[in-house]
Amino acid sequence: MIDETSDRSPEPGPGTTRRRALMLGAVGASAVVSIRPALAQTQASVINCEIPVPDAGRAGSYIAADGSVVPAGTSGAFPPASLAFKGDDVKKALAGGQLPGTTYEQNQAYVKYIRRLQQGTSGFTCFASLQMPRG
Amino acid sequence: MAERLYRAASAETLLIEPLDEFTLIFHRASGLTHLVAAPAPEIIAALDRDQISAATLLERLGTRYELGDASDELLQARLDELVAIGLVAAL
Numbered sequence: 001m002i003d004e005t006s007d008r009s010p011e012p013g014p015g016t017t018r019r020r021a022l023m024l025g026a027v028g029a030s031a032v033v034s035i036r037p038a039l040a041q042t043q044a045s046v047i048n049c050e051i052p053v054p055d056a057g058r059a060g061s062y063i064a065a066d067g068s069v070v071p072a073g074t075s076g077a078f079p080p081a082s083l084a085f086k087g088d089d090v091k092k093a094l095a096g097g098q099l100p101g102t103t104y105e106q107n108q109a110y111v112k113y114i115r116r117l118q119q120g121t122s123g124f125t126c127f128a129s130l131q132m133p134r135g
Numbered sequence: 136m137a138e139r140l141y142r143a144a145s146a147e148t149l150l151i152e153p154l155d156e157f158t159l160i161f162h163r164a165s166g167l168t169h170l171v172a173a174p175a176p177e178i179i180a181a182l183d184r185d186q187i188s189a190a191t192l193l194e195r196l197g198t199r200y201e202l203g204d205a206s207d208e209l210l211q212a213r214l215d216e217l218v219a220i221g222l223v224a225a226l
Contacts, residue, residue, distance in 0.1 A: 022174050024209035029161035030218050033170040125166050 027083035051123030053110050065105065078106045087126050090112025090114060094130060140226040141192065141214055143182040147221070151176065165221050178213055180221060186226055189214060 054061050054069045062077035064070045070077045085099055094114075095098045098107045117124045150161040160169045160174045169175075171186070181195045186213035193210050196202060 019199060019201050021203055022177055022196065023203045024174055024206065024213055025204075027209060027212045029147075032175060032220055034167050036222055 018131065034096070039082065049126035050086040051114055051126050052068070052084040052088050053081040053113055053123075054119075055122040057122070063109045063113045065109050065112075067109060067114075067116050069113070078109050084112075084123070085110075087130060090127070093131050138188040138190070140186040140188055141180045141218075142184060142186045142224050143217075144222050144224070147174075147186060149179075150207060151179075160222065161214055162220075164223060167220070169220055169222065174213060174222060175217060175222075201225060 028045055052059075053063060058069050060072050060080060061069045061077055062072055062074050064077040066076065072079075081099075082101075085093075089100055093107065093111050098104070102110060112121070114127055117127045119128075139194075144162060144164065150163070152159040153176070156172065158171050159181075160171055160176070161167075162169065167200045177196065177200065178192070181192060181199060187195070189207060189210055192214075193202075193205060193207065196210075197205060212226075214223060218225045
């Protein structure tokens, strides 16, 4: 006989397995913690990853001196970079170097843009991985 | 009215490592690692690549587990979390 309210599961029959208890939990209590991708990056991917300026979703837009993305043709802003920058180039730029093919002011604007990258923007994972201390 | 259907991320994009009370899930598609507790891994396994409604999922979980607190609302809360982190797709 199977008693549905019993704490003890019935003897499993042939071809069946005993069911494990499972709680769905409370509505407000999340069962999930996410770990940012920076922790999962390797040194090799840092060198090879790319950061488009601006990201693909805003391709063609200009980059203002403060790093914000502004409409194409905005006075005082810089046109988008023709090629995505390599992780290695960005790493050098973050350390005070200059991105390839940029003027001093353009480089400053692009670096500010990269520093402001948010999760979900292309290039963010690459940028996040550049923040990692050397292992 | 068309019911919303759910489907888990494909197994090839997930690296799942149970660690006692928790389960680590590395999602290759997003590069994110998630530390999840029950019932998240059970929901992902029960959904698999099928496209099913929350009601069907609850039924399926009920056949696999002794659900201590089976409710549409609670399952919806868990599903919403999994959709938010990209491990489950709402179709």
